[in-house]
Amino acid sequence: MDLRQVSGLARPVDVHYATNRWIAGIALAVLAVAWVWRGIATGGWLAAGGWAALAAIAVFLAWALARELDPDRELAAFVAPGFMLPGLLLGGAGWIGLPDLAASFLLLLAVRVLNRTTGMAATLPDGLGVLGLGLWLAFEGNPVYLTAGVAALVIDGLLPPRDLRRSLQATAAGGAALLLFAATAGALPAAAPELPALAGALVIGGLFGVAIRAAGRVNSVGDENGQPLSPTRVRTGQLLALVAALGAVLWDGHAGLVALLPLWAAMTAVGAHRLAANRSADQAGP
Numbered sequence: 001m002d003l004r005q006v007s008g009l010a011r012p013v014d015v016h017y018a019t020n021r022w023i024a025g026i027a028l029a030v031l032a033v034a035w036v037w038r039g040i041a042t043g044g045w046l047a048a049g050g051w052a053a054l055a056a057i058a059v060f061l062a063w064a065l066a067r068e069l070d071p072d073r074e075l076a077a078f079v080a081p082g083f084m085l086p087g088l089l090l091g092g093a094g095w096i097g098l099p100d101l102a103a104s105f106l107l108l109l110a111v112r113v114l115n116r117t118t119g120m121a122a123t124l125p126d127g128l129g130v131l132g133l134g135l136w137l138a139f140e141g142n143p144v145y146l147t148a149g150v151a152a153l154v155i156d157g158l159l160p161p162r163d164l165r166r167s168l169q170a171t172a173a174g175g176a177a178l179l180l181f182a183a184t185a186g187a188l189p190a191a192a193p194e195l196p197a198l199a200g201a202l203v204i205g206g207l208f209g210v211a212i213r214a215a216g217r218v219n220s221v222g223d224e225n226g227q228p229l230s231p232t233r234v235r236t237g238q239l240l241a242l243v244a245a246l247g248a249v250l251w252d253g254h255a256g257l258v259a260l261l262p263l264w265a266a267m268t269a270v271g272a273h274r275l276a277a278n279r280s281a282d283q284a285g286p
Contacts, residue, residue, distance in 0.1 A: 008118055009126045022078065034056070058099050062080035066265075066266035068108060070273075070274070071234065073270060080265045087258070102133060107244055111241050113237075116230070119223045127170060131173055131177050133149070151174075153173075155240070156170070159230070197249050198246075207272060208271040209271070211270040211271050211274045215234045242267065
């Protein structure tokens with residue numbers, strides 16, 4: 001069955017495109033190397049295989065998030081896996097945990113709801129999936145992701161082409177999900193914000209601001225309709241991702257930073273790539 005028949009957010013990885021083959025090769029290489037490394041280090045080859053699979057998915061998510069955050073800079077997305085590697089090395093050594101892949105995936109979907117890189121609007125199953133995943137993550141301890149998902153669905157209907165009915169439906173469904181969480185869980189941050197984690201997040205956010213500024217002009221087109229992407233929608237998706245990432249750090253401190261390593265790697269990659277491009281243009285002169 002064609003996923004596009006039920007989902008406006010699905011972007012299958014078509015191996016006919018060279019860049020898709022490259023990221024598949026990178027992910028497989030990470031899987032193989034991480035499996036051998038962890039297997040030798042721990043002696044538990046089955047558990048090492050599971051850890052390596054999660055690491056490979058994290059690398060893929062970093063690439064996919066970078067593609068969504070800066071659609072015009074396709075090659076910049078391949079910088080993101082490089083920024084993921086230090087985190088994976090620290091995780092493999094047991095100094096930090098692995099990222100929360102479900103949280104990164106939810107924010108990937110939320111950004112895609114807004115920027116519509118697929119060339120399609122989110123469908124009802126998409127909205128229910130975003131809300132369901134967000135609610136599950138909220139019960140796992142962090143309602144920031146549920147809030148981000150609700151915000152994406154509501155804002156989607158307010159941006160051109162406007163669809164107030166879509167926004168009202170998302171507001172009602174999202175409000176119900178938030179109320180359900182508040183009534184049954186009511187979790188609060190475990191402690192005051194951790195300043196080192198917040199400082200690191202703000203530095204990355206500042207670098208990512210270079211890409212946000214550049215989003216005033218977008219040349220990429222939607223997958224299905226071939227129409228140019230809306231700069232307003234692309235920028236709104238970027239801002240939502242940044243606010244959600246900062247919110248996760250404020251809520252969970254260092255754990256929130258680690259949970260979204262693929263997103264932080266993606267933001268660092270696209271920001272650094274844009275900054276390097278700007279410097280090269282300045283040096284080239286008129």
